[in-house]
Amino acid sequence: xxxxxxxxxxxxxxxxxxKPVAQVDDRIRQLVKDMAETMYDAPGIGLAAxxxxxxxxxxxxxxxxxxxxxxxxxxxxxxxxxxxxxxYEEGCLSVPGIYDEVERADRVRVRALNEKGEKFELDADGLxxxxxxxxxxxxxxxxxxxYLSPLKRxxxxxxxxxxxxxx
Numbered sequence: 001x002x003x004x005x006x007x008x009x010x011x012x013x014x015x016x017x018x019k020p021v022a023q024v025d026d027r028i029r030q031l032v033k034d035m036a037e038t039m040y041d042a043p044g045i046g047l048a049a050x051x052x053x054x055x056x057x058x059x060x061x062x063x064x065x066x067x068x069x070x071x072x073x074x075x076x077x078x079x080x081x082x083x084x085x086x087x088y089e090e091g092c093l094s095v096p097g098i099y100d101e102v103e104r105a106d107r108v109r110v111r112a113l114n115e116k117g118e119k120f121e122l123d124a125d126g127l128x129x130x131x132x133x134x135x136x137x138x139x140x141x142x143x144x145x146x147y148l149s150p151l152k153r154x155x156x157x158x159x160x161x162x163x164x165x166x167x
Contacts, residue, residue: 004038004052008164009095009143010157018050018057018139020075024117028058032072032115035060040067044093046131048138051094059135063127076112076136079121081105088130090144096163098156102147104133 007014021028031054039047039060049058059073086106091099107125110132114120124132134144145156 001037002034003041004034006038006042006047006051006093007053009092009145009160011094013053014050014094014138014143015141016050016055017141018048018055021056021058021113024074024113024115028056028074029115031056031058032060036062036070039093042093045127046135047093048135050138050141057139059132059139061128061131061135063131072115073110073112073132073135074114074117076110076132076139078108078133078136079111080109082107086130088127090130090134092134092144094138094143095145095156095160098145098159100145100148100152102130102134102144104130108132110136 031049035047035049035052035058038052045063046059046061049056057075059076061071062069082105084106085103087101087103089099090102106129108129109121109123111121137144145153
């Protein structure tokens, strides 16, 4: 396994749209392992392949306290979302240290493949629903700060650029 480099906002590669995975094979399974190791090391609760500069539809996530309930979503699609919206404070491994409120569907149903290539559907609410929507946005080339006002977004962009210059 290997730790991967997480792209930092406003890196333009974060805006690339991920392509569907054609075949769940050993290469994809290795990517899943590397992404999981990277997410746990960061530490975070979700990571999309786009964030590690791999532009394929792969997401890993683990919301457990014990960090032993890894979920894998390959070629995920939301097939239903509730009309009810909820506001949650979100953060992102690609925008370290920045947290803000984003409104999203309170409940979703997602269809995807697991790391074995098997289809599954999952009904999610609360933090899991938020995390799924957040990570799926990455696959579409969208970062959570894009839900914020232009003023907030520009402040975050400037702050992130300064952090990169100092590094």
